[in-house]
Amino acid sequence: MKTKKFLLQEKDIPTAWYNIVADMKNKPLPMLNPQTKQPVKAEDLYPLFSKAVSEQEMNTTDTWIEIPEEVRDLYKVWRPTPLVRAYGLEKALDTPAHIYFKNESVSPIGSHKLNSAIAQAYYCKKEGITNITTETGAGQWGAALSYAAKAFGLELAVYMVKVSYLQKPYRRSIMQTFGAQVIASPSMSTKAGRKILTEHPNYQGSLGTAISEAVELAMSTPNCRYTLGSVLNHVMLHQTVIGLEAEKQMEMAGEYPDVVIGCFGGGSNFSGITFPFLRHKLVDGKDIRVIAAEPSSCPKLTRGEFQYDFGDEAGYTPLIPMYTLGHNFAPANIHAGGLRYHGAGSIVSQLRKDGLMDAVDIPQLETFKAATLFAQTEGIIPAPESSHAIATAIREAEEAKKEGKPRTILFNLSGHGLIDMAAYDLYIGGDLQNYEVTDEEVKKNLSELEQIIK
């Protein structure tokens, strides 16, 4: 576990986020109002989000968007995060590849989610909003927002996907310790929740359903806004601090990545680590591969379709152009709760459509095998989500070995797994399994979707 860390100073924390949309030749398609099928404007989002992030969501022209001083001040609690050369892992794989990872697990809540949580809470506070709502899958986003809400003195209600609420009770306790209200979703507290519980009393929840509930609560509570930890453009924007720091750190290491990898749920950490590198592909024509690592049980980028879909289960959100499995897709109960989302955000979907990035899908057991090897060689127990990126990095390193050629691999360690030990426990005991979606399921879901969207 001998290590080489590349460390930046506080002054190196980026002063602006990178807005990749400004550099894209083909802009993402607009979000549509589901009734009128007209493009959504920033002001249409004001009832739902803070004005500042509504504007950011629609910004297609400014390449750099300034990070407010108050947000940078809070970033200083844990940023800049280390870039690490994974010598231990390289040695175990006996590979000529050089493997680097950006360690976002060092944040106080253990993941990258805080990068956007702080920004969103800040803007709400600044605009005089007193209450916020959100949904959370594995609980990483909910924990981050609980921290950020407390930091800015906002009241927070979190709808947590029921399967994660049960699998990860301690993420719930973390949110409660920070002072948030946590509700298992589907719940009886919203119309959307009551409807689905009436139809499917044992439904274990999905991010899509939890989003519906959080949106409904925000729309029906005075001075309240909704916040989201992934999928939307402004979240991708906030997360680019990861890649911007990593760029400088790779320079310190005297290398440039051949391939950059992020695990993929809705796209937040993936975009964070990859967009600043993709910039050089878009702007300077740099030859670099970018890979999204998604679970085999929820493979929207590898096996979904590019089309308009709702961001939530009940159909409260605008229509979003996405690679999707259908908003009514109910993913298997894998332990990477943060990757159980039916669609990809509109920026990533456009990049994927234009062939500017790749995607792979990884079975659950391969991710835990990778996670355990990483723990034993690098000393950090990774989150199940992040382990999809590790597994993909290992595949790349093994290919390099087969080819007998060097390869520089960078992946994002989006979070640690200390709250996910129940999943490791099952893996150690041999009680975890793979889940793969059948083609029939995907086809059935997507044809249902076509009926709904028409």
Add this chain to the structure above:
Amino acid sequence: MKTKKFLLQEKDIPTAWYNIVADMKNKPLPMLNPQTKQPVKAEDLYPLFSKAVSEQEMNTTDTWIEIPEEVRDLYKVWRPTPLVRAYGLEKALDTPAHIYFKNESVSPIGSHKLNSAIAQAYYCKKEGITNITTETGAGQWGAALSYAAKAFGLELAVYMVKVSYLQKPYRRSIMQTFGAQVIASPSMSTKAGRKILTEHPNYQGSLGTAISEAVELAMSTPNCRYTLGSVLNHVMLHQTVIGLEAEKQMEMAGEYPDVVIGCFGGGSNFSGITFPFLRHKLVDGKDIRVIAAEPSSCPKLTRGEFQYDFGDEAGYTPLIPMYTLGHNFAPANIHAGGLRYHGAGSIVSQLRKDGLMDAVDIPQLETFKAATLFAQTEGIIPAPESSHAIATAIREAEEAKKEGKPRTILFNLSGHGLIDMAAYDLYIGGDLQNYEVTDEEVKKNLSELEQIIK
């Protein structure tokens, strides 16, 4: 949660540990062979520990002991750790005091225990030892040693106190993920375990019993040594990197602490943060207070007696001069599992006897109240153990407020509480309680002890 961190560079990691014994006017009394009542010599310890740490244990002359390069290399994985000015906590307390904490929770296993685990594993490896054993309470030490054993390729067996094994199953999974064998103690795998289980079938375990089992296994396994995470002089020595860094960082902050606080189980993190500051009291006569914060349920420094006692339950260890509640003391099942030990190490006991340090005892509910306030104001969920130090720092800050005078307070945040959320869960639900030892219990236990030691 606005923060001010004082950060050092890798080059500032200390190159030598501080051996306080060399500076003590009254040296700690020697350990005694329980049969002969003669002082134990370093070579008497060789069958139990690596030679290097056996020598360190007995070293009363060298003020500075060099840290091997291989150990410093592994320290670089997470050291130097930040010193933080707790502005958020100060504001919430509305106190004129300045509160600083050294953040040892940033280590890959989440606590300070790695400082000594790496050193002990390194020396074993260097001396050709292949197998090691240990005990663990809350699991912080076991997790640290699992990491260190894997880093140096040693096989490890950990006896985990049964109450913690049950309360904190995920610390067990962490150790297993790092490749260690974990056994709930008391177990049927040793004579010591079988004896106590026969007498008390439902005994929930104690560090004393787990030590007996780990020692017995080490003594009966070829090429195997025992390691300990607290109490002994060499462990205190290794932990002084904490205070040595903190000294430099307080200088960066332009302040000197009036009071330095560490929570107290066997003394490892307490000694780590305080000894380098105590040096100036011993050597330069500097006016500084040092406080050990122990739980009301296990108050050896505040209510125990100074006398020779065994370090373990079965009486396998040498007799150690300690403030003790008796080695057969069975502490209540508080959630600060790392503080459930019957005695204080010999250095600390001597310092206490000579009036060079203070001790306070804190009830369980006060620690969780302090922990929650700390989480909500500083953004880090602290370990139940560390929360004793936080509670003591809060008492000091409140006194400063009463006096209307400034006071500079430094405490050690020995670890985070992310694996201890079950305890927070109980606290949130109102299901935690205080445990206080009665005078009768203490007296009874100590009089039994007198019979045994005679």
